[in-house]
Amino acid sequence: MACVGESNGLTFWVAEQKDYEDVMSISVNIYGGNDYLPHRYSDWMTEPDRVVILGRKDSKLVALESGFVVDEGRTLLVEGLRVCASERGRGVAGEIQRFADQYMQQLYPTLRTKRQTMSDYHSSESTKSLAKFTELGRRAILSFTGDGKSFNGFISHLKNKLNSTTGLDKAVSVQQMVPLEDAHHLKNILLDPELPKRVQLPGGVIIQDWQPFQPIKGNLEILARRNLTWLVNKLEKPNFLSFYTPPYPIAFDGGSLRFNIDMFGTDLDSAKRAFVSHFEKVMEKGLLTGKIMIHVFLDQSLWKEMKEFCAGETGLKLWREYWEQVIMERDVRGGAEGKRESNM
Ligand SMILES: CC(C)(COP(=O)(O)OP(=O)(O)OC[C@H]1O[C@@H](n2cnc3c(N)ncnc32)[C@H](O)[C@@H]1OP(=O)(O)O)[C@@H](O)C(=O)NCCC(=O)NCCS
Structure with a gap:
């Protein structure tokens, strides 16, 4: 699979089944042991209108985000965001999100809205990114x-x-x-x-x-x-x-x-x-x-x-x-x- 983009020292790739172990290695201890991705990863690889983006620094996997197009092509549902522990706090999440948004909009020009769910537990850590969103409920x-x-x-x-x-x-x-x-x-x-x-x-x-x-x-x-x-x-x-x-x-x-x-x-x-x-x-x-x-x-x-x-x-x-x-x-x-x- 070819590299699909790069920004600030990161390269971006579309995830494949063979990346499973790398993805698991950046997912240790996520959500207090409640992470769904080990179970869903294979389904995500083949789900229609879903793209999973990986971010690499040199050749090392450092980040993942998935974009899933729903609401008859209008909404980009973002899920799975994660950054490897050693790279957190340096803006990597922002980089991969910006790239994934723009990549998905190129693939699906009908997109109008980006939607995500998160727990209030995370909210206080992410006030800056939250400020760009409207809370629906x-x-x-x-x-x-x-x-x-x-x-x-x-x-x-x-x-x-x-x-x-x-x-x-x-x-x-x-x-x-x-x-x-x-x-x-x-x-x-x-x-x-x-x-x-x-x-x-x-x-x-x-x-x-x-x-x-x-x-x-x-x-x-x-x-x-x-x-x-x-x-x-x-x-x-x-x-x-x-x-x-x-x-x-x-x-x-x-x-x-x-x-x-x-x-x-x-x-x-x-x-x-x-x-x-x-x-x-x-x-x-x-x-x-x-x-x-x-x-x-x-x-x-x-x-x-x-x-x-x-x-x-x-x-x-x-x-x-x-x-x-x-x-x-x-x-x-x-x-x-x-x-x-x-x-x-
Ligand atoms: C939450 C996590 C992805 C943040 O990654 P990070 O690279 O350390 O993030 P930073 O603190 O450097 O922030 C970088 C950017 O990501 C944004 N961001 C941070 N957490 C975010 C979140 N949960 N959802 C959306 N954006 C988030 C920040 O607002 C900032 O945006 P900006 O560049 O536009 O200003 C990372 O700590 C992680 O992998 N945690 C475990 C998994 C997890 O909790 N994922 C969140 C699911 S909602």
């Missing part, structure tokens, strides 16, 4: 660790809690959320223009495991590829929507599975039921074994009560206190903004 993140072995007991415990709060007899199973298994139903719900308001999509986007997409036709195929398991509180005009992403391996605690549940809507009862239903489903499939890291992404108003709901003598241990996912956008059409940046 935020969600709270409830993060637990647990052991697959204890989950049957844990889920029975939660079901009992749900039954007792709804006054149902313990023998009666709790009212389930409605699975959305039919592609036609799912499509109608996602493309309903009222959806963003009814389920309070933050910034009007559906965020799937940190990837924010507008609920439009061109993104349905991307979501379908992700093999998600969807639930709504009702089929007609739902005001609560949730899905889980199939658990995948991460480095945390010597090797764990990461289980992400995304929720949209503010109804606490639906959030509790969705949590239990997702767990039941994923356990039926035998997908939660060994050490598990669970992240539930949800409306800020639900965090505290969901944390209390999940607290119990068995099951999950809170991994981190309240934290948030932030969704940000900026215009990429150059002009005045581009000029301002070069004068800084």
